[in-house]
Amino acid sequence: MLKSYTMNPGPKKPVRVRLAPSPTGSLHIGTARTALFNWLFARQNNGKFILRLEDTDKERSEKKFEKEIQEGLKWLGLTWDEGPILNQDSYLGEFGSYRQSERIEVYKKYLQKLLDEKKAYYCYCTKEELEAERQAMIAEGLSPKYNGHCRNQINPKSDREPQVIRFVTSETKIEFTDLVRGKVIFDGSLFGDMVIAKNLETPLYNFAVVVDDEEMKISHVIRGEDHLSNTPKQILMQKALDFETPIYAHLPLILAADRSKLSKRYAETSLLDYREKGYLSSALLNFMALLGWHPEGDEEVMNLQEMTEKFDIKKIQKSGAVFSPEKLTWLNSQHIKNLSNQELFSILSAELKKKNILAEKEFLLKLIEIEKNRLKTINDFIPQTSLFFELPDYEAKLLKWKDETLPEVETSLLKSLGAVEKMSEKEFTAENIREALDSVVDSTSRGQIYWPLRVALSGQKASPDPAEIGSIIGKKETEKRIKLAIEKVTNTRENRYDQSS
């Protein structure tokens, strides 16, 4: 007769959620999104967001990744209420350490309790024996699981060393209600007695999680869908230990374009690399939220504050979401536009400093004003504004508007020069330049004047308005660049056959 465990939410506990990454790699974009949803949920419910480092795998865990994870979360503004402190090595708090490798005594206590109560046992079977058994079961077409050989210590094999500690897995149906998926049922009889520790001092993931979630009074476990099949196993252990089962919410995974697991081959998976590439944390946050969730209404560009107001965990999508670099980039440009010039200034001046480029505040502010709409990433700024610092080299033929001839270009440049020369340094604003230019423009074609002038001032085929450029580089530099262009034209004409015919 199968008995079945049903999860009852029980009395309302204060909301405490956690992010539990393993420091075995950089902060993955998927982990960052999990952090976001946890954070949002905590904020909405007046709860606490806890960061816990799951470093029970001694071989793969590294301190530098612990630091990176924290740095990434800080950059996103996803601050945690409890847990490690950046640049501080000891992580002690109300619940002891938030680093699993420093909580061995806690796990040991519960491990011993299970052992004493015969809810767990030492297994003496060797890896080789287990593997042979596994293969045999697969050959028979069965789902491979441990046969329970050592469960009742039928044959203590006293000449051997214990290999691992196994949990007595009850053969029951396990049912729980997932906040995003609804009711989920697993059959415990398919699991077999699982290994929960290598020995008393070396617990494994599934066990450590159960202990920590209880000890740290976690109310809601919001994590990736890859943990969905761990959940029934963890629930079984909670029952054995007489722990309360938290409420679960399993998030859909982030996928690559071919719907496979998001890997480096397809897009950058490390969060901090997006900072390097010139993405704003607010854009990343916005983008990650939109992967699996959508606010009511049509407005998709949001900051953290707005997301906190609109977020609804019950509205989370059930199936995986493909990562779209294009949308991320678009969102980034939108967030850049929403920044005030002052905010952009702080970001960009830091950027310039890194590259040892000196610029005065007033000058930078002017550049920001005209470049803001042209930026997709912060990193675009330096290459796009280099023309204001130094005129790039260009070919004379670039000065030609449509199919005009070089002599016509020269005439046009001469007109521009004349208009500019009449102005004083003081009245050299974009608006005034435009006015002066318009007075020499032939009503049929502004391009005839504007194009060659723009190329003369920028050296590029795509750039901001020549009047804008002129106002920033100043009257003297403007005249200098126009004269240079005229020079280029005449040199080309002298040294080559007339190409106009």
Added chain:
RNA sequence: GGCGCUAUCGUCUAGUCUGGUCUAGGACGCUAGGUUCUCAUCCUAGUAACACGGGUUCGAAUCCCGUUGGCGCUACCA
């Protein structure tokens, strides 16, 4: 293979619970047009989807069953 999750434009999604107002809405992308000296911005328009097959019903994207596809887990990793 077994178990679990899942399925609306190329992509992210609204709509599904509480069938009709859905000739399926928005966003990204793409295309065209407008503004314009160029690029970008901005504006307008277009493009394009209910996986398939049954059933229930006067009526199904929406409810039920099946099929197929995708993903996850199946470790002495997390």
